[in-house]
Amino acid sequence: MTTAHTNQSVPEHRPQISRRALLKDSAAAVVASALLSARAAAGEQPIPGASSDSLRKGRVIDCHAHLTHRSRSTWETDDRKLIEAADKLGIGQLCCSMLTPHRPATADGFRECNQWTADGMRRFPGRVLGYCYVNPGYGREALEEIRRCIGDRGFIGIKLYNEYTCTEPLVFPIVELAIKLDVPILHHASHSHYFVEDQPRMSDGGHLAELARRYPEAMLICAHISGGGDWEWTIKALRHAPNVLLDTSGSVTDEGTVEMAAAVVGVDRLVFGCDSSMTAGVGKIRGANLSTQDKEKILGENMMKLLRRRKP
């Protein structure tokens, strides 16, 4: 790795996929693009609790991204490539977590990941926003880690994976703390019509809807509708769960996914994400038959609204 990574601001390159291109197919794209540029030029409000003040209206925010675990020798290059890909695709911010290579994660394992995520936030200031990843099974240690990451390190939310189904009581204290801290939880989820042996405690949209009913004030994000099995099932399962947002990430590019999600749960509950499938993520939104305004909401406004709920 040759490029300097320490505490240096990453210059924003002109993206190859312009904002206008991302919104294209929408009649008002040109107007909206001009408006957004004007807003950005006028200066924008910082997001309370975000790691930098650079989260601005009009920015494209990838709500589901990952930095590379350092057990992988290429981690530094991989992280740099992620930012370069975001540059090319016009993605302003990446909400990143880092997962342990083997799960269930140990407390030391998730603390190490979060330490490295915090380092990623320093290496790419204003580009990388951090999710604090914990295994709820570690109870007090998990809660302490969340408090440390959100309170001291400027993380923007919590990432939960598949160690526990989200409706298990062990998870509730995490949700209650997230409510107290006013931060979202991005929850790994999938629904397949068969038992996924290597993820026996996988949550799905139905579980998240149940959790949302128990905690209507929680801000939950159901991960990767386009990488989580039967997306039609997931969208329908979440129709009546207004405090669950759906993240559009995943490698699946099935035509009509975004439009169905918008029709069933409403466009205000959709947040753009890639989960490392970068061109798929961007292409789906670009291809969706939605208005420019709706795409603006999905690409960044909805996530920004969520993040702005946190008190300074």
Next chain:
Amino acid sequence: MIVDVNAYLGHFAFRRLRHNTAAALLALMDSKKIDKAVVSSAGSITYRNAQAGNEEVAAEVRGHRDRLIPFAVINPFYAGWQDDLKICHEEFGMAGLRLYPNWHNYQFSSSCCRELVNAATERGMVISIPIRVEDNRQRSWLLNVPDLPLEEIVELVKAYPKARFILLNGIGYTGCPLGRKDNGLPSNYAIELSRLSAVLANELGQLITNLGTERVMFGTGMPFNYPDPALVKLEVLDASEADKEKIRSQNAMAWLQL
């Protein structure tokens, strides 16, 4: 000019497809500036008698042959496939095939498949092979059709050096001989890009380096897929405009004699 080598018409058994008539697909193509598309029947993937889907496609593309290039879905395990092949080629003017061994329950190594590949090659037909139809994680409770193993494709291209194959909806080629430089395989196959990464691992770029620009073709998988992800890949690809033009259209046009 953009030529999509991976498009479909008709209904799919497990999910509603939009833009799946000739008129609707052409409208979608217009909106994305895609000039021509190779189409086959989505219905034939699950029809017992695949020829019924070929007949539907032949009827749909009538009057649009300047833009829609029909391919036949042939199941070599089904009665009368030789007649179907002859009709598809000679009467319907279908320039190539799409094969679904896992969906139609046969193997590339089976004698009937050998016969079909040889017959199609004799006719100068291109043989396209979708590595998958849809992501297996979202499969119906009724069936489990795994992706085609790339190792089987390696054996296939080796066994039929005179045949011409287009591999669709695949990924991970660089992890097997198909995508490696100097792999000793005949250069009788091209790889379609709809699922390849163009950033991060950038498998698309690696394939161009390893195999040459001539071996990569543009495809979207529409209307199963949004066409835009494939278009975005080409836009962000680090390649010369001349190379992009080969991928966008020239390679496919040469193979399909358009």
